[in-house]
Amino acid sequence: MSAGPDSTHVSSLGKGDGLHQQVIASFPLCDVTEADLTQNPQFCKLLATLSQHVDPTGLTFPLKKELEKTEQKLQSQRRHWLHSESLHKGLQEMIQDHCIQKQHATVPPDQSMFYETMEKCLLVAQCVRQLDPSSAANQDQPSVLGLNPQQILELMPSEKNVQRMKHGLLRELEKHLKKKCLSLLAYYQPEWESESEGLKNSKLSHLSAQLDIGKRRAESLKDTCRENSVLLQRQTQLYLSELIKCIQLLQSLILDHKLRIQTDLDRKKLDYFEGKCDLVLQKIKTEMVGIQLDTYTVDSISAHRKIREKLESALKACQVEKHSVELKLASFDILGKEFEALAKEYCRLRQEIDVNNWALKSSPSAKDK
Known part of the structure; x- marks a missing residue:
């Protein structure tokens, strides 16, 4: 009874192969082929209905909107964190460059004071952040070495040095970032390295746009590669299914051919073995005749x-x-049992006579005579 609305809804999507193609396109991550959809029409209808409520990744549209809002919020917080992190990394790189420069050349005292003040400020700020527990942390957690943030702040440089450092920080940071951008520009476009400073600055203003273009191109290529991978996977599945069908067809042809020729082959084998047996029997007979001829000569036959x-x-x-x-x-036997007794007595007496004669012949007196 409920098939009416569903059939009407599915009919609006398409029929036959068109519906199958639309379902497969709506769920690119689902490992489904047209053969599966053809063999399971109800499952195809279900997927066609679901395609109106979910996106290609399998998320519902309300959940997709919430996910996009969450991603936007996450991107904003990530940009804020990246801004602070890149600034901190830039300051650390400036301090490292200053330390390397001191090892190879003489540095003015003002510059040394500037970087020493900046390094102390960074270390104090980092220690204070480590000692200051966040709202999510356990308030009863013991402090490191029994220190508190106020004690660390007392190690800050003098206010005069800090103000002097802050006054020249933006200029030095700008120089450092510009130097990094130029090195990035030289890496991205090596042919611009020999250009003038003004042209480099002009090219540098367009570097971010070019990087965005390159990033979008890379993402487009990645999406194309992903689509090609899915397409290759489907084509591989189709190829394997067709290959299996061909193998099954070849097996059936081989079996039919084998059954047809098996009778002729068995008959030929039987004729061959019969001929071989006859040959062996003839050879045995020949050997027997040869043995008889070698054994029985004319003289031996006459003697036999x-x-x-x-x-x-x-x-x-x-x-x-x-x-x-x-x-x-x-x-x-005609005389009866009386004669049988006499015959036995006669045999006994005859045996005694024989024994006595043997004893007489064996005695010494008989030997002397």
Whole structure:
């Protein structure tokens, strides 16, 4: 039931590929492709609706306004801090330059007094700032070395020296800043280093504008690089998806081709192995015939034939004897168990006779006879 307003709202955004392109353009940081939006139409509709309430970074418009106000306030405070910090750094650089100059040349006493007074004032101010707790700090925090800001202020130079230093500070600071600007100009445009002082001053008045132009150009190039990076990432994803499709298609073609030729390949392999087996069998038979020819000569074959004839005749005689013995045994079986007992007794007596004959033959008296 709620699909009516949403569909009307989405239809006003676009349809089909146009809607997909608009959604992708509205969320450049979102890793979404047209294939994802096509496969998930409801998700595409949701993103199209969200694009009317959020910016490309994902922030809502009210939050974006608050963020811009906060950034403006932060920029103002940052500029104020940078102004104080750059001034402090400039004064420290002036003191360092004076110390270096004293090591290489003789410095007038007034100039030495000026820089010594400025250095003491900076040190006292820095110590006072370190000892003065802020409103956010713990009020019960112990002071450093038991000192308080009032004790440090007593170390300030005399009021006369301070006033004299303040009177010439702006002039000296202006000279120092101008010197730094000229060095920056020489670095930014080396070809202007050989120009006259007036031309350098004229070029120096336009240096900030040129630096702003260069900064904007660098930011534009950075944005272009970021856009190109996003575009490259999308094109890489599209390339990888197409490459995967090509690989899948190639795999299917390889599988179909392999299945078609597998039967012919198996048949050829079978014929090959059958032919190889026949060849091996023929070789085995040849070797067997060769071994037989080397083993059985004409003389050995005739001797084997004579041995076979003798063995066969002996076998026939044994078979005849066996047949006669079997007939006798059959006749003995007819006589019954009484004859079997007599036969056993006869066998026992015969064995005793044999044993006694052997004993008589083995006795010493029998050997002497």
